[in-house]
Amino acid sequence: MSRAARAWDAVVRFWDRWRPLDPVPSIKLKFAMLVTLNLVLTAGVTWYANYVLGWRVRYGMIIASLIVLAVSQIIGHGMTLPLRQMTAAVRELAAGRPAPRLQTNSRDEVGELARAFTAMAAELAVADQQRRQLLADVGHELRTPVAALRAQVENLVDGVRTPDEQALGEVLAQVERLGDRLTHFLQLASADGGAQRLERRRVDVRALVDPVVAEIRAARPGATITVDVPPGLIVDADPDRLAQVLTNLLDNAARHAVLSPAGDAPAVTLTAEVPDASSSLVLEVTDNGPGIPPDRWTSVFERFASGPDAAVPGGTRLDGGTGLGLAIARWAVVLHGGRIAVVPAEGGGCRIRVEIPARGDLHETSTP
Structure with missing residues (x-):
């Protein structure tokens, strides 16, 4: 950008920011002040041109009119700027694009309209x-x-x-x-x-795990899934949400499981237990894939924050996925009042731990 273009851009920005009547709380009061200012300027300039400079009255009136027009344009620009901005924002929304930010410093009715429009545009963006x-x-x-x-x-x-x-x-x-x-x-x-309400009841973990594992084995036949869940393990949970967690974690692990350096088949391990010193159900899903870098152990649970692409033996590459599985799993776990995190895995790979309290009264949470 040339020096002249930068200077002109600075002038335009200053012109848009210079709104001296923004503190006035009423549009009617602004118009009254503008009319009063114009009358004072007209009378003052005419008097000065006639009695001080000795001009004829008609010349003084012409100069006064030009000054009044200039002042009205300068002050009126700031008064009508929110309306022009809202017009441009409406055109952007109609074209399917996000609305630009509006200046909402004015305290009058136009400023209130601009603030209401900004809130509406934000709600539309959230809905989309x-x-x-x-x-x-x-x-x-x-x-x-x-x-x-x-x-x-x-x-x-x-x-x-x-x-x-x-x-x-x-x-x-x-x-x-x-x-x-x-x-x-x-x-x-x-x-x-x-809000989303859970339907918690006593659940046999092994009876819940077996159909989920069978589904993943059918969808990912290349991976070996080992289940270590003691029979008779009963927890207080929503079976549908818990199955949702297991499906996403096992599918993610099976998709990223790769051949180990020793030549073993892609492997996934699911363990479940209730430690003696804890009332929480602890689930762990481990795979022998490329793993997740430690600096991304938290961000992988965000929506669309897919894991990095990874090269595996044989020249194959694993894509990071859609970035939704772990986000949905976290949502279902937090809905139970539990925690989910990536923890260090012995021998490489990825290891995700889920802790779900056996008892809890947390029924509301935000979505992933």
Whole structure:
């Protein structure tokens, strides 16, 4: 940018910021002050031109009119600037773009209108972001059960498996699970604008884990999933939300599991226990993948903060994913009043720990 252009830009910025009547609390009072100022200027300039400079009256009136027009333009520019800014912002919103920031320093009715418009634009932006987040959540959450259903149907079509009562029952269970997920998304949509209530009850952890693991094995057949959950382990939790946590963590781990330096198959381990000194359920999901850098152990739980791409043996690259699985898992865990974090893993890989209190009365939380 040239020196002249920078100077002109500085003048324009000063021109927009110079609004001497902003402290006046009423638009009517501003107009009254402007009219009074114009009358005083007209009379003063005419008197000065006539009696001091000795000009004819008509010449004094012409000069006074020009001065009054200039003063009115200068002061009126600041009075009408919020209206022009709102007009430009409305055009941006109509074009599908975010509204620019408005100057809301004025204390009169126009300033109140500008502040109300700014609040409305912010609410529209939040609603649009919630809509985008819901669509992303739906795509991410339905991907795993659809992949598992597709694998089962392909086995039936290719003759790998006989379409007997058990096989068709598993397909039906997958379809029912898809319907449950859609119901959960409707609940998630309502939670974006308010509170979400848990339906906590006594849950057999092993009975909850087994169908989730079977679903992930069908969707990610290349990974070996080891389950270490003692039988008879009962916790107080919402089974649907807990299954949501397990599905996202196991799918994320199975997707990033890679061949170990020793040549072992991609491995994922799920453990669950209730330590003697704690009343919380402790879940841990560990994989032998590339792991998460320590400086990203917190940020990976944010929406769309996907993990880094990683190179694995054989020249294959793993993408970081959509960045929603861990965010949804954190939301469901915090809804229980629990905690989720990345912890150091022995021998490399990624290790995520979830702690869910056995008892709690925390029913409201923000969405991921």
